[in-house]
Amino acid sequence: MDVEQIQPVKDANDSRDSQFEEAAAIYGAALERLARAYEADPDARRDLVQEILIALWRSFEGFDGRCSLRTWVYRVAHNTAASHVTRQMRIRQRVFVGLEELAELPDTTEGEAAAGQRDEIALLYELIEQLRPLDRQVMVAYLEGMDAASTAEIIGLSARNVATKIHRIKQVLSRRFQARRFQEGERDER
Amino acid sequence: MNDESPKVQELKELWQGQKTEGVRMSVAEVQASAGKFQRRIQGRNAREYVASVVMVAFFGFEFWRAGDLLVRIGFALMIAGICFLAWQLHARASWSPLPGDVGLSSYVEYKRRELERQRDALNSVWRWYLGPLIPGMAMLLVAFFRANPGHLKHPSFIVVPEAIFFAAISFGIARLNSNAARKLQKEIDELDEGTR
Known part of the structure; x- marks a missing residue:
């Protein structure tokens, strides 16, 4: 791969990284509150927050600004957390x-x-x-x-x-x- | 008109003012965790195929041992059926992380897709779960009676009970899955109701 092909990829990665950092800075506390609403156990909750942050970082590859950053962040967070709850429902048989x-x-x-x-x-x-x-x-x-x-x-x-x-x-x-x-x-x- | 009581407003302020643990991850930490996460998923999915591998090994050993051609064909069909079943399990039911475009989907859209996928898998259980094993089992049954013609003198003692047992099990599995698929459809309908 030559430099001209590497540069756009590098720019895209930089953009994803900076979008992630921006989102984490603005919504970090809100994401923790959201995770607490889905998971009571402190250790599992920390894992869930990390899972949300990972999903958020991955998702920014597809973020094209068609919705606001807030909408995007909350969609990723809620979908990740809801997926977590569904898994827990199967394990713990909660209603x-x-x-x-x-x-x-x-x-x-x-x-x-x-x-x-x-x-x-x-x-x-x-x-x-x-x-x-x-x-x-x-x-x-x-x-x-x-x-x-x-x-x-x-x-x-x-x-x-x-x-x-x-x-x-x-x-x-x-x-x-x-x-x-x-x-x-x-x-x-x- | 704002029908929010002072108490409810107070609760909102209390909620938003909570102290949090400050769980933060740098980009480097996220990248490292994403890799570990992916490997964990692959390990989890691989464990689900252990039963298939064991069965293929068993039937493979029996294929090698068998002298009769029909019996060998029966075992070969069982192996093919199990491989097909494992591939279908992988395609339909293996656990994967949320797709990269998860932010494009609202919760309703995302949940709907998941429910539809599960419903369709349950509705087609004959095609991909029970069906693939029938040719091999039928061939082994034919091979068995060909090798033991004496059993055919009293078919009602063996063939009929076996056929009834197999039909009952298959019917039971199909019925359970059909009921489960109906429940999923009900959930899908409730989701759609909420979008109107």
């Missing part, structure tokens, strides 16, 4: 629920919440871990501050459908955490 079913499940944390033993982030993750991958993605995107249109672009649902799910998320979170706040208020008064 997940959708947002509608989550809204109807009894709040099993009431006792602990009343005792003030659980912090809210841990409770949030407990809720998320019960969700099917698709609803989990909507929840994580919502908590990251994304609107329905951006979330729909990443996940592939219609914006209308995402908006409905977001409405459900707000109901679930309000119900679970407002009830907890009320119980803590009652306890403080005593």
Whole structure:
């Protein structure tokens, strides 16, 4: 291979590397939060983050700017993490629920919440871990501050459908955490 | 109208403000890990073919030992059937890392493709899983009765029960796979519902 053939390949590799570095710098923390939403075990979670970063680096070979960097990064991250969950489902035989079913499940944390033993982030993750991958993605995107249109672009649902799910998320979170706040208020008064 | 309660807004801030471990990888580390990862996948897929290799070795040994031509043909057909089955397993079901264009696909598109692949594999199980072994098994059965004509005096004691047993097993496998394929189709339909 002569120098003229080597240079375009080198340029393409440099571009992939610099895109990866940029994405890792901007979204590194968000990717860790996302991984935590898919994997509770700390060691497996670190592996998942690395798996996401590897998939991201490989994927930049095909990134041509037809979508935003954020959309691309989150698609790669969610698809990698969802694939991880599917593998774990086969191993651990776990059953997940959708947002509608989550809204109807009894709040099993009431006792602990009343005792003030659980912090809210841990409770949030407990809720998320019960969700099917698709609803989990909507929840994580919502908590990251994304609107329905951006979330729909990443996940592939219609914006209308995402908006409905977001409405459900707000109901679930309000119900679970407002009830907890009320119980803590009652306890403080005593 | 924003129907987000102050508590929900607080939760979002809490979420986004979490302290993270700071897991970071340099490009060099990613490249090294990508290579190790690929080798692990190849090892995992290779282990899935151990059963095929053992069976081919067994039938190969029996082929070498057999004196009768029909029996040898039977074993040769079994070996060919197992090789075909292993190749189909590799093409349809071997585990591979996410494709390089994973960022081009939304989760729904990516999941849909996976479900369709699995559904089609289950729906065609006769063609690629059960079917390839039938010629060899049929030839070995013919060769067996040719070599032991006495057994044919009471076919109902051997041939019929064997035929029923084989048909029942095959029907059971096909039925289980068909049920599983229907469940996958239901998941695909639910995904499509969500895109409307």
